[in-house]
Amino acid sequence: xxxxxxxxxxxxxxxxxxxxxxxxxxxxxxxxxxxxxxxxxxxxxxxxxxxxxxxxxxxxxxxxxxxxxxxxxxxxxxxxxxxxxxxxxxxxxxxxxxxxxxxxxxxxxxxxxxxxxxxxxxxxxxxxxxxxxxxxxxxxxxxxxxxxxxxxxxxxxxxxxxxxxxxxxxxxxxxxxxxxxxxxxxxxxxxxxxxxxxxxxxxxxxxxxxxxxxxxxxxxxxxxx
Numbered sequence: 312x313x314x315x316x317x318x319x320x321x322x323x324x325x326x327x328x329x330x331x332x333x334x335x336x337x338x339x340x341x342x343x344x345x346x347x348x349x350x351x352x353x354x355x356x357x358x359x360x361x362x363x364x365x366x367x368x369x370x371x372x373x374x375x376x377x378x379x380x381x382x383x384x385x386x387x388x389x390x391x392x393x394x395x396x397x398x399x400x401x402x403x404x405x406x407x408x409x410x411x412x413x414x415x416x417x418x419x420x421x422x423x424x425x426x427x428x429x430x431x432x433x434x435x436x437x438x439x440x441x442x443x444x445x446x447x448x449x450x451x452x453x454x455x456x457x458x459x460x461x462x463x464x465x466x467x468x469x470x471x472x473x474x475x476x477x478x479x480x481x482x483x484x485x486x487x488x489x490x491x492x493x494x495x496x497x498x499x500x501x502x503x504x505x506x507x508x509x510x511x512x513x514x515x516x517x518x519x520x521x522x523x524x525x526x527x528x529x530x531x532x533x534x535x536x
Contacts, residue, residue: 346471346499350507352430357513357533359422363443364525366413370451376404411451415524418445422529425536426465426480430507434467434480441486461486471499471508478513493519495529510534 384391384402391400424439440462447457463484470477476497483489499511514530521527 345473348432348471349430351428351469351471352507354425354427354536355533356425356536359529359531361420361529363418363420363527364415364521365418365445366415366524367446368411368413368451370409370411372409374406374410376406379404417525432468432470437465439463459486463487
């Protein structure tokens with residue numbers, strides 16, 4: 312009898328454990344069905360790399376005038392080109408002002424930070440660091456590297472609708488033009504049953520156009536902290 316009661320107790324405990332585990336697995340929580348805004352909630356770290364674009368302007372000294380490249384001058388004129396002691400001479404006429412050329416260049420950019428999502432489509436807070444460098448000159452001839460990096464804060468919105476998921480951020484910082492807004496496409500990873508989206512890929516879409524030079528593009532990943 313005691314052996315039978317012991318076996319019955321073991322069976323009941325095992326059955327209860329199976330029922331509990333099954334209930335935990337099947338109960339309606341994050342990640343069942345189509346992902347939604349509720350699946351992005353809490354604090355997420357992110358890292359982005361890419362490049363921007365700008366124009367560098369440089370002068371081209373020694374360029375001949377396109378209208379009159381050579382002037383006829385009297386024999387003996389300093390700097391003139393003469394073919395005889397008596398004939399008129401020629402003097403090179405350089406362009407004035409000196410022509411300026413514009414060259415588009417790519418500039419390095421990377422961002423690391425975090426954002427906080429409320430589960431209802433809002434980025435309530437966030438911060439990070441933007442690394443950005445370019446070129447600067449004072450004479451159009453010699454260029455040096457100019458650092459434009461800074462810390463920033465951010466707010467924004469997001470929309471999780473499967474393949475068309477997006478995240479729009481509004482960063483604020485001393486190296487960021489006022490009113491800047493950037494929209495990223497999100498490719499979310501597997502949605503965990505209890506914690507929602509835990510990781511994914513994000514990329515700037517569309518790239519930010521920079522007239523006359525390369526567009527700004529960033530891509531990277533995000534994960535739940």
